[in-house]
Amino acid sequence: xxxxxxxxxxxxxxxxxxxxxxxxxxxxxxxxxxxxxxxxxxxxxxxxxxxxxxxxxxxxxxxxxxxxxxxxxxxxxxxxxxxxxxxxxxxxxxxxxxxxxxxxxxxxxxxxxxxxxxxxxxxxxxxxxxxxxxxxxxxxxxxxxxxxxxxxxxxxxxxxxxxxxxxxxxxxxxxxxxxxxxxxx
Amino acid sequence: xxxxxxxxxxxxxxxxxxxxxxxxxxxxxxxxxxxxxxxxxxxxxxxxxxxxxxxxxxxxxxxxxxxxxxxxxxxxxxxxxxxxxxxxxxxxxxxxxxxxxxxxxxxxxxxxxxxxxxxxxxxxx
Ligand SMILES: Nc1ncnc2c1ncn2[C@@H]1O[C@H](COP(=O)(O)OP(=O)(O)OP(=O)(O)O)[C@@H](O)[C@H]1O
Ligand SMILES: [Mg+2]
Numbered sequence: 001x002x003x004x005x006x007x008x009x010x011x012x013x014x015x016x017x018x019x020x021x022x023x024x025x026x027x028x029x030x031x032x033x034x035x036x037x038x039x040x041x042x043x044x045x046x047x048x049x050x051x052x053x054x055x056x057x058x059x060x061x062x063x064x065x066x067x068x069x070x071x072x073x074x075x076x077x078x079x080x081x082x083x084x085x086x087x088x089x090x091x092x093x094x095x096x097x098x099x100x101x102x103x104x105x106x107x108x109x110x111x112x113x114x115x116x117x118x119x120x121x122x123x124x125x126x127x128x129x130x131x132x133x134x135x136x137x138x139x140x141x142x143x144x145x146x147x148x149x150x151x152x153x154x155x156x157x158x159x160x161x162x163x164x165x166x167x168x169x170x171x172x173x174x175x176x177x178x179x180x181x182x183x184x185x
Numbered sequence: 186x187x188x189x190x191x192x193x194x195x196x197x198x199x200x201x202x203x204x205x206x207x208x209x210x211x212x213x214x215x216x217x218x219x220x221x222x223x224x225x226x227x228x229x230x231x232x233x234x235x236x237x238x239x240x241x242x243x244x245x246x247x248x249x250x251x252x253x254x255x256x257x258x259x260x261x262x263x264x265x266x267x268x269x270x271x272x273x274x275x276x277x278x279x280x281x282x283x284x285x286x287x288x289x290x291x292x293x294x295x296x297x298x299x300x301x302x303x304x305x306x307x308x309x310x
Contacts, residue, residue, distance in 0.1 A: 007224070007228060014218060014220075014251075064251070064252055064253045066251075067256060072220040075224075104292070113227075121231075123233070125235065125249060126218060150189070153189050153190070155196060158196060163235050163236075164198070164199055167239055170186045170232075179186075
């Protein structure tokens, strides 16, 4: 259903947007040495009660009124089960939520990484008032992107969801990741 | 290589576009980006819409919405006109997205064959 990791992550990011976060941190670690992909998605949105956290991976848990199933989190959990991974959610009402995912990098069922730049573009397009901090790491390099830096250059009058700006962000992130990957070789 | 410096140069032009927008765009193009939409391929559709709008300066803003309760028809793109009337396009892919901008937003022609009504009629047959 979800063809790549970036789509799974986007879905979790959309939950953070829906939870009213003003800051979303996205950490993606691609480690050959540890044979592991680690993903951390942290927000300062409205959070969930303990009881809700227990139920959140159940597909029949949703805040939606348009349908009875909520799929984003259960898809991601399913992926970790399929790829010999770990899934964890920590959340506190009024404080925020962090989703931790780890996957076996060499697992035969691991979906492709997908387009992380496009993922960030879609997130920012969804809500351009939120600040996003994105970090990509592998065994030797790191690339970081922070919308606060972008706003510093652009000034307050230009929203980040201007099409030209969105495309620039997408390409900037993909270039940065590509460079981090190449240097590693 | 791109650098954050580029943004300083982009600022002026972006600012002009924002000011123009204050006057209002005629169309709002809305993509469903809940899990149902994303799983069905809404992300490349959104990508295409943003690219084409940036390149061809269409008279629209592209925005997102959650689940509108027609998950089987995703990816869904809704086009709202100035007078509030709207058209729901279903099973949209990047190619259809390009045509929707070209025909509907660009020329005001509704693409009947891509609408939810057409899809429902086809099913009933
Ligand atoms: N980051 C978060 N902060 C607060 N609540 C959350 C967060 N993530 C998930 N939830 C709660 O858990 C529910 C289930 O999430 P899930 O992504 O599985 O489904 P959904 O978002 O309701 O629907 P879908 O993802 O299928 O479009 C959400 O409706 C929301 O109430
Ligand atoms: Mg969700």
